[in-house]
Amino acid sequence: MLLRLYRNLLGMLGVATLGFYIDSSFQYLMFDHAFFLLLITAVLNIGVDALSRRFRPREVPLDDPCSR
Secondary structure (H helix, E strand, C coil): HHHHHHHHHHCCCHHHHHHHHHHHHCCCCHHHHHHHHHHHHHHHHHHHHHHHHCCCCCCCCCCCHHHH
């Protein structure tokens, strides 16, 4: 069940092949390999999120008419 969650989550992220490799690693009991692939996935997600936050336009503070 947990493996299906990984596969579905990575499939939604567009990394379906990586999900297949993680699933195969769990099936063949290569937990170190699976952990490394999950770590790579987490680093990729964090990196893409950091880039999107950097390039996302900043919110401009609006003047509050009630504070005058």
